[in-house]
Amino acid sequence: MILLLLESAVFALAGFHILYIATKAPFRRDAAEVPGLAIAVVSLGVVAAGIGIWMIVRWPTVRHFAAIGAVALMTLAWWRARPSYGARSKWPPGSLGIGKSLDAINDRTFYLDQAAAHGPVFKMSQFGRPVVCVVGLANARRLLNENADSLIGATLPYNRRLPKGTLRYMALSDHREEAPLFRKTFASLELHAGEQANRAACRVMLDTVVRESAQGNGGVRGREYFASWLLVSLSRIFFGLLPDDPRVAEIEHAFSNLQFDRSGGSRWQRRLEEALVSVTTLMRDVAAEGARSPDYVAAGSALRVILEADPALLDDPSRARNLFLVFRISHGDLTGLVDWLFKLLTDNPEWQSSMRTAGRTTGSPSSAQPSDVGSRIVLETLRMEQSEFLYRRIARPITFSDYALPEGWLLRICVQESHREPNVFPNPQRFDPNRFLARTFGKSEYSPFGADERGCMGARLALFLGRVFVEELCLGYEWQVTRDGPLERGSRHRHHWRPSAASRVILRSLKV
Ligand code: HEM
Numbered sequence: 001m002i003l004l005l006l007e008s009a010v011f012a013l014a015g016f017h018i019l020y021i022a023t024k025a026p027f028r029r030d031a032a033e034v035p036g037l038a039i040a041v042v043s044l045g046v047v048a049a050g051i052g053i054w055m056i057v058r059w060p061t062v063r064h065f066a067a068i069g070a071v072a073l074m075t076l077a078w079w080r081a082r083p084s085y086g087a088r089s090k091w092p093p094g095s096l097g098i099g100k101s102l103d104a105i106n107d108r109t110f111y112l113d114q115a116a117a118h119g120p121v122f123k124m125s126q127f128g129r130p131v132v133c134v135v136g137l138a139n140a141r142r143l144l145n146e147n148a149d150s151l152i153g154a155t156l157p158y159n160r161r162l163p164k165g166t167l168r169y170m171a172l173s174d175h176r177e178e179a180p181l182f183r184k185t186f187a188s189l190e191l192h193a194g195e196q197a198n199r200a201a202c203r204v205m206l207d208t209v210v211r212e213s214a215q216g217n218g219g220v221r222g223r224e225y226f227a228s229w230l231l232v233s234l235s236r237i238f239f240g241l242l243p244d245d246p247r248v249a250e251i252e253h254a255f256s257n258l259q260f261d262r263s264g265g266s267r268w269q270r271r272l273e274e275a276l277v278s279v280t281t282l283m284r285d286v287a288a289e290g291a292r293s294p295d296y297v298a299a300g301s302a303l304r305v306i307l308e309a310d311p312a313l314l315d316d317p318s319r320a321r322n323l324f325l326v327f328r329i330s331h332g333d334l335t336g337l338v339d340w341l342f343k344l345l346t347d348n349p350e351w352q353s354s355m356r357t358a359g360r361t362t363g364s365p366s367s368a369q370p371s372d373v374g375s376r377i378v379l380e381t382l383r384m385e386q387s388e389f390l391y392r393r394i395a396r397p398i399t400f401s402d403y404a405l406p407e408g409w410l411l412r413i414c415v416q417e418s419h420r421e422p423n424v425f426p427n428p429q430r431f432d433p434n435r436f437l438a439r440t441f442g443k444s445e446y447s448p449f450g451a452d453e454r455g456c457m458g459a460r461l462a463l464f465l466g467r468v469f470v471e472e473l474c475l476g477y478e479w480q481v482t483r484d485g486p487l488e489r490g491s492r493h494r495h496h497w498r499p500s501a502a503s504r505v506i507l508r509s510l511k512v
Pocket residue numbers: 167168169179182186326330331333334337386387390391448449450451452453454455456457458459461462
């Protein structure tokens with residue numbers, strides 16, 4: 001009888017743990033997104049649990065072995081989740097437990113808290129895979145630069161659709177061959193040439209928000225409008241397309257086929273391939289028009305600059321696809337940035353006034369940390385949000401700060417948390433663009449655009465478009481947020497935090 005009671009307690013404890021993990025927020029969000037799959041998984045779980053219960057009731061021997069197995073598994077999980085697990089192998093401290101791993105997704109201060117508890121190098125796990133996390137950019141840069149040969153891209157599945165992979169994930173030797181052409185192209189973009197057109201497109205977008213937010217439904221969500229302006233602006237900057245060119249809509253359609261978050265499946269692969277092929281055809285089309293009328297591929301556009309350097313680029317799937325993927329990925333990054341700019345300006349209205357007093361600054365950003373008000377707002381927004389992490393995979397064992405980092409682990413450089421260092425950024429949770437007036441920050445202090453030779457090629461473009469948005473918004477409009485909600489994140493560690501999807505705004509023009 002006592003044995004039966006003990007075994008029942010073991011099964012109850014195991015069941016409680018399984019339920020506890022299965023109902024954590026990331027799984028709940030996944031279930032809400034794909035309810036069909038969630039129902040199938042839950043039904044299977046219920047059937048399996050039913051069969052299990054029937055077996056242990058029917059056969060006492062099965063019950064004894066199942067109870068021993070459950071105790072062994074729970075002990076192993078507990079043992080592995082201890083922060084000191086692996087200390088003898090010189091692994092960094094920190095828990096590899098699955099519960100903690102899932103908490104990290106929803107907890108804004110998880111990485112900072114772990115660094116406070118265990119030091120700037122600690123371990124955790126992401127869906128079962130161990131990850132070493134580093135807070136502090138000086139440390140991070142040393143680790144990345146001293147071990148470049150032992151670190152590879154922490155790839156996502158879409159990477160396989162390109163012969164050499166995407167620039168971000170390429171093997172070091174391929175990257176050193178391919179990256180200079182792209183880096184030179186983006187460095188030589190003539191941003192000032194299209195500035196007025198970009199500003200005009202931004203105002204057209206904001207006027208649309210004015211009209212549509214006044215239609216009595218409590219306002220609109222800004223993010224979708226910001227994304228549409230960035231699509232128009234980037235289509236011009238990358239390919240020289242004018243806002244009313246129907247090919248802008250084709251690019252938008254291709255975007256909807258590029259589901260970076262999903263993995264595998266023949267439908268997913270087919271749609272991804274379709275998108276890559278269709279945009280390569282579009283670029284060929286633009287280039288062919290350029291051949292007939294040399295002015296057509298707009299001077300200064302990325303396509304024109306890169307074709308001048310490599311006329312055969314569109315016949316090279318690796319390069320052609322990379323050009324489009326840079327467009328697609330940077331569109332996502334910029335949309336996130338602009339969404340945050342809007343949120344932080346809303347929360348800090350004194351900076352709307354400062355921007356209105358200062359007026360516009362024109363031309364390409366004058367340096368990596370320009371001091372005009374609009375740029376300072378962008379730099380401070382990047383310090384606080386949107387630049388969150390860098391990922392790598394450890395391909396060969398690394399020794400770092402007395403720790404042994406095993407092959408196969410992921411490396412997460414915690415950029416956002418590194419930007420909260422109070423000795424560098426006093427009162428780090430405060431939105432204070434004037435930090436960038438008092439001094440410039442070195443790369444070991446402030447680094448929203450990467451920390452090694454794979455650093456961002458579009459930093460200048462991001463600062464430029466960010467400033468255009470801040471200036472046009474503050475100088476031409478005022479607004480009221482009618483609804484807001486808590487900050488959000490998807491259900492993976494590699495998703496970015498973003499302002500609430502529930503937020504609604506009513507925008508009004510300041511023009512009389
Ligand atoms: C808010 C805006 C942006 C942010 C915060 C951002 C951030 C970053 C970061 C952190 C990296 C390094 C990734 C790593 O080391 O793993 C990176 C790489 C890259 N970024 Fe950006 N980026 C932004 C916009 C852009 C834009 C507008 C472009 C367009 C040209 C661009 C092009 C690239 C490219 C091509 C790489 C890969 C570089 C390489 O592998 O050599 N980014 N970006």
